[in-house]
Amino acid sequence: MVRVENAGTRLGPAPAIEARRLVKWYGSQPALRGIDLVVAPGEVLALFGPNGAGKTTLLRILAGRARPTSGAVQIAGHSLDRDSDGVRRAIGVLGHGHQLYEALTARENLLFSAAMLGLDQPREHVSEVLARVGLEAASEARVRTFSSGMKRRLALAKVMLREPKVILLDEPYASLDLQATKLLEEFILAKKSGGAATILATHNLTMGFGVADRLAILRQGRLVFEGRREETSVEAFRSLFALYGELGAVE
Amino acid sequence: MIGRGAERVLGLLAAFGLLIGLYIGFVYAPPDAVQGEVQRIMYLHVPLILVSYLAFFVVFVMSILYLLRRQERHDAIAHSSAEIGVLFTALAIAAGSIWGRPTWGTWWTWDARLTTTTILLLIFIGYLMLRTLVDDPSRGATFSAVLGIFGFLDIPIIHMSVVWWRTLHQPPSVLRPGPSTVAPDMQVALYTNLAAFVVLYGYFLVKRLRLEEARCELNRLRMEGVE
Amino acid sequence: MIFVGHVMAIARKDLLAEWRNRESFTAMFYFAFLVLFLFNFALGADQALIRGASSGLLWLAFTFTSVLGLGRSVQGELENDCLEGLLLYPTQREAIYLGKLLGNFSVILVVELVILPLFAILYNMDLWSQIPKLLLIAVPGTLGFAAAGTLLSSMTAGLRAREAMLPFLLFPLTIPLILSAVKGTEVVLRGEPFELAMPWVKLIAAFDVVFLVTSLLTFEYLVEE
Numbered sequence: 001m002v003r004v005e006n007a008g009t010r011l012g013p014a015p016a017i018e019a020r021r022l023v024k025w026y027g028s029q030p031a032l033r034g035i036d037l038v039v040a041p042g043e044v045l046a047l048f049g050p051n052g053a054g055k056t057t058l059l060r061i062l063a064g065r066a067r068p069t070s071g072a073v074q075i076a077g078h079s080l081d082r083d084s085d086g087v088r089r090a091i092g093v094l095g096h097g098h099q100l101y102e103a104l105t106a107r108e109n110l111l112f113s114a115a116m117l118g119l120d121q122p123r124e125h126v127s128e129v130l131a132r133v134g135l136e137a138a139s140e141a142r143v144r145t146f147s148s149g150m151k152r153r154l155a156l157a158k159v160m161l162r163e164p165k166v167i168l169l170d171e172p173y174a175s176l177d178l179q180a181t182k183l184l185e186e187f188i189l190a191k192k193s194g195g196a197a198t199i200l201a202t203h204n205l206t207m208g209f210g211v212a213d214r215l216a217i218l219r220q221g222r223l224v225f226e227g228r229r230e231e232t233s234v235e236a237f238r239s240l241f242a243l244y245g246e247l248g249a250v251e
Numbered sequence: 252m253i254g255r256g257a258e259r260v261l262g263l264l265a266a267f268g269l270l271i272g273l274y275i276g277f278v279y280a281p282p283d284a285v286q287g288e289v290q291r292i293m294y295l296h297v298p299l300i301l302v303s304y305l306a307f308f309v310v311f312v313m314s315i316l317y318l319l320r321r322q323e324r325h326d327a328i329a330h331s332s333a334e335i336g337v338l339f340t341a342l343a344i345a346a347g348s349i350w351g352r353p354t355w356g357t358w359w360t361w362d363a364r365l366t367t368t369t370i371l372l373l374i375f376i377g378y379l380m381l382r383t384l385v386d387d388p389s390r391g392a393t394f395s396a397v398l399g400i401f402g403f404l405d406i407p408i409i410h411m412s413v414v415w416w417r418t419l420h421q422p423p424s425v426l427r428p429g430p431s432t433v434a435p436d437m438q439v440a441l442y443t444n445l446a447a448f449v450v451l452y453g454y455f456l457v458k459r460l461r462l463e464e465a466r467c468e469l470n471r472l473r474m475e476g477v478e
Numbered sequence: 479m480i481f482v483g484h485v486m487a488i489a490r491k492d493l494l495a496e497w498r499n500r501e502s503f504t505a506m507f508y509f510a511f512l513v514l515f516l517f518n519f520a521l522g523a524d525q526a527l528i529r530g531a532s533s534g535l536l537w538l539a540f541t542f543t544s545v546l547g548l549g550r551s552v553q554g555e556l557e558n559d560c561l562e563g564l565l566l567y568p569t570q571r572e573a574i575y576l577g578k579l580l581g582n583f584s585v586i587l588v589v590e591l592v593i594l595p596l597f598a599i600l601y602n603m604d605l606w607s608q609i610p611k612l613l614l615i616a617v618p619g620t621l622g623f624a625a626a627g628t629l630l631s632s633m634t635a636g637l638r639a640r641e642a643m644l645p646f647l648l649f650p651l652t653i654p655l656i657l658s659a660v661k662g663t664e665v666v667l668r669g670e671p672f673e674l675a676m677p678w679v680k681l682i683a684a685f686d687v688v689f690l691v692t693s694l695l696t697f698e699y700l701v702e703e
Contacts, residue, residue, distance in 0.1 A: 027388040028470050065565065067702060088568040097559025103495040115487040116567040118480060142498070158563075318699050373650035381647065384637045394633045397696045398647065401626075404692060405651055408685050412654035415677060416661065 014077055016041045016166050016197030017062060022071035024057055024221075031057040032068070033221040039197045039214075041165070044188060046212035046229075047201040048241055053218040055201040056096075059168045062199070063093050076165045092164030094172045098155040102144040106135055106154050109143060113158050129157040133183055149177030156184060167191060167198040173207050185211060205241070209234055217241060258457050265454040268447030272298075272440070280440040292350040294440050298448040299343035300368055304406070306336030306452060307375065311403035314396035323467060326392040329399055331459035333378055335452055340372045363414045370409050374402040484569045488577025489584070495554065496585055502550045506543045506589045513539040514593070514600055525602075532601050533663035537656055539593065540616075541623060544586045545645050548627040551582050552635040561635075561701075571698035575628065579693075583624040590616055603667065611666045615679060619659035622686040626652055629693040632700055655685045 017039040024032040032054050039045050049055050060066040062073060064080055064087050072079070078086030100109050107126060114122035130136045133153040143151060152175065159167070172184055188198055188211050202208045208215070215232060217225040217240065225240055232240075276294035283290035313329035316322070347365050348358050359365070378398050385391030496502055517535045521528050528535075555561040555578075564574055594612070598605040605612065627648055634643040649656075662678035665671075 025474065027386070028473055030474070063566065065562065065702075085568045088566060091566070093566055095559060095562065097557075097562065099559045099563030101491065101495055101554075101560060102558070103498040104491070108491075108494065112487060112491045113567075116484060116564075116569055118483075118568075318696065370650055370653050377643075377647045377650060381633070381643070384639055384643065393699050397629075397633070397700060400696065401629075401651060401689070401692060404688050405654070408654045408681065408688065412657045412681055415681075416657055 015039060015074070016043075016076055017199065018072075018074040019058075019062065020072045022058070022061060022073065023069045024054075024061060024066065025069045030221050032061070035071070035218075035221075035223055037216075037223070039199060041195045041197050042192055043213045044192055044198040044200060044211050045214045045216060046208035047199055047216050047218055048203070048205070048208065049201075049218035052220075054221040055218055056170055057221075058218065059093075059095075059170050059199065059201055062166075063091055063168055064088060089162075090165045091168060092159035092162045092166070093168045093170075094155055094159055095170045096174075098151045099158070100143045100151055100154055103142060105140050105142050106130065106146075106157075107139040109154065110157060110161060113161050117162060119161065125161060129160040132160060133157045134179065147177070148175045149180045152176050153180045153183060156180070156187060160187070164191075165196050167196055169198065169200045169202070171202055172200070173202055173204045181207070205234070205238065209237075258454075258461070261450065261454045261457060265447065265451040268443075268450050272444035272447035275443050276440040280436050281434065283437075289350060289353045292346050294444045296343055296346040296350055297441060298445040299339045299346060300364070301445060302448045302452050303336045303339040303343060303368075303371070305449065306332045306339060307371070307399075307403050307406070309456075310336065310375075310378075310399040314399035314403075317392060317396045318400075321389075323392075326396070327460060327463040327467070328456070329396065330382065330392075331456055331463060333375055333395075333399065334459065335455045337372065337375050337379060338455075339448075339452070340368055340375070344368055344372065361417055363410075363417055366417070367406075367410050367413045370413070371402075371406065374398075374405065378402060481570060481573050484567075484573040485577045485580060488564070488574060489580035492551070492554075492578065492581030493584060496581075502547055503585060503589060505550070506547045506585070507592055509546055510539045510543040510589060510593045511596060513542060514597055518600065528601060529603070532597075532603065533667055534660045535601075536597055536663060537619075537660045539597075540586075540590055540620070541649075541652070541656055543589060543593075544620070544623055544627060545648065547586055547589070548582055548624070548631045548648075549641065549644055551578070551585075551628075552631040556635055565701055571701055572694045574701070575632075575693060575697040578632075579625055579628045582628050583621055586620055586624055587617070590620060608666050608669075611672055611675075612663065614672075615659055615662040615666065615675065615682070618679070618682045618686055619655060619662075622655045622682060622689055623648075623652055625686065625689045625693055626655075629689075629697060629700070632697070652685075655682060658682045658685070 015038045017037065019035055019037040022032050022035040022037075024030075035054075035058060037045075037058075047055055047058075057066065061068050061080075062075065064075075064084050072081075074080065075087045076090040078084075078090060080087055101112070104112070107130065110126040110129065111122055114126055119125050127136070127139075130139050133156055135150065135153055135157065138146070138150065143154065146154065152172075167188070169188075173181060176184065185207070188200070191198065192211075198211075200208060200211065209229065212229050214226065214228050215237060216223055216227075272294065277291050280291070280294070282288050309332040310329045313325045313332065317325040317329060344365065347368070351360055351365070352358055378395055381398060382391045382395050385394055514535065517531075517538075518528065521531065552561075555564065565571075594605060594609070597603070627644070630648050630651075631644055634640045634647065637643055658678040658681040662675040662682070665675035665678070
């Protein structure tokens with residue numbers, strides 16, 4: 001059993017993401033068995049782990065969508081159980097479903113988001129993000145007609161609208177075409193230099209390594225490895241992952 | 252929660268109370284001037300309905316407490332009380348039906364009380380069904396709590412609507428304000444049985460909760476073993 | 479107010495999505511028509527019987543149709559995790575409930591307004607002069623049904639037996655509402671003075687208040703995990 005190293009945060013500004021002793025039970029099934037996690041502003045944490053390890057559960061709790069059985073969460077200084085609105089304002093989430101309304105056009109989807117976020121000058125913001133993801137040409141088309149790559153890009157545009165300080169990505173590389181993958185990578189790096197903290201849960205070792213500052217492995221609800229990327233070579237990590245993660249295997 | 256000794260006392264009290272109640276109801280009280288012997292079923296029917304209202308009130312209170320405090324104990328009491336309430340309601344309807352057959356000639360009449368009680372039964376059967384269909388127990392408890400609150404709050408509205416709609420049944424003898432329409436001897440029988448059924452409800456509740464406690468203890472041990 | 483803005487944004491989004499393909503509306507309209515049409519055969523050709531039961535038949539058609547619409551509405555949110563997306567906005571949960579309610583209520587009401595003239599034709603009734611009074615009953619009645627239905631459909635949406643559970647939970651709870659709506663409509667269709675319908679209207683109003691307030695208080699507990 002590898003000893004979990006100290007969460008290697010830099011001294012300085014308060015952590016953007018802080019989870020303390022997170023436990024989550026679904027009935028009599030344990031999903032998370034005591035997670036301690038800290039991510040500083042400007043850091044990208046790549047989270048690996050086999051299916052069923054608890055990655056999605058962890059991200060849902062951090063997004064305020066699931067309530068932990070015990071433990072505390074702070075996002076950008078907002079306590080999850082006392083200031084959920086503050087948490088929601090600070091985060092951007094890309095999950096499994098793209099959360100788009102297929103009957104509406106791309107622009108209408110984004111305008112709805114803008115209205116719910118209370119943005120001033122919604123039309124300008126919407127046009128801007130549509131351009132950034134390369135969808136201005138398709139902005140008046142219904143999402144139903146989009147390819148899955150286009151849908152993913154639109155979902156990314158929704159996140160861009162929020163200008164989040166904390167970004168939670170749950171297997172975002174699934175079903176992305178090349179253009180969208182590049183866009184996502186650029187987005188993560190741009191937000192990183194802007195001071196946002198990101199947790200990227202993925203099976204994709206290459207992409208994860210590409211953007212991460214720190215790496216972690218989640219297995220059966222526990223963090224079994226945590227370290228800085230520069231101190232870990234891909235081969236060493238791969239063997240660690242194989243040892244603890246059973247790459248891609250379902251628990 | 253309640254010690255085994257107290258539980259035994261409660262059980263004895265319930266049995267004792269039922270025996271007394273049944274004696275008073277079926278032997279001591281005079282037969283009804285109009286309906287004859289069959290009217291004695293009222294001593295079962297009415298207390299059963301009233302105690303099921305009590306049971307559903309407990310569901311209501313526990314549901315609110317569960318939503319606010321999220322303590323498993325509240326959910327356990329709500330669940331147990333709902334089960335007993337459904338049981339007593341079903342028995343009340345059966346008793347009412349048996350009462351109705353010789354009195355009105357049919358097994359079923361759409362009279363106010365019987366109809367209201369049946370609606371209540373449907374609502375709380377739905378409550379119990381909902382629990383079994385939700386996989387995550389805490390989510391199931393939350394959904395049930397909300398349903399339990401709605402179900403109870405609906406009772407007066409159902410009551411009024413059905414009463415306005417139809418009245419064949421005698422006016423509710425216990426709940427009416429003003430001089431009672433029931434003879435004093437019969438009142439004694441009614442209240443005795445009511446008390447007996449309340450104790451019986453309490454006994455069933457304690458017993459059922461003990462079952463829940465055992466189940467929770469089992470879960471707790473599993474959780475500790477795993478962490 | 480931001481709150482109202484969110485409610486309107488959600489309702490507008492729902493109605494826009496519905497307007498695009500009008501699937502729900504068409505299904506609901508056709509279903510309501512079928513119900514009214516079939517009742518004619520179920521009750522035989524006995525015109526007197528049918529006219530006597532007409533208010534009940536109308537509300538049976540309305541409520542069954544509403545259940546259809548409610549189910550579809552929440553289905554639309556479950557696709558692609560849209561409900562999850564809604565819950566991630568910094569919006570009060572009550573605004574989400576009210577927005578969905580407003581959307582559901584509007585669609586159901588439109589279907590009812592389209593069905594009423596068809597009902598008048600099929601059952602050979604002169605409704606034109608009675609429309610305002612009918613609306614006095616139909617609008618609050620539909621609102622109550624939609625309020626309870628929106629709340630319950632958010633409960634049953636994720637369940638295995640969802641198509642069966644929504645009506646199974648919704649109908650017993652709304653019996654007093656349906657009963658009152660039927661009796662009130664009966665008064666109007668018989669041309670009796672509207673004062674006779676007032677007790678029923680008051681009961682509908684009581685139901686609406688109780689269910690709306692309770693829904694607003696409990697909705698947030700339903701959608702958090």
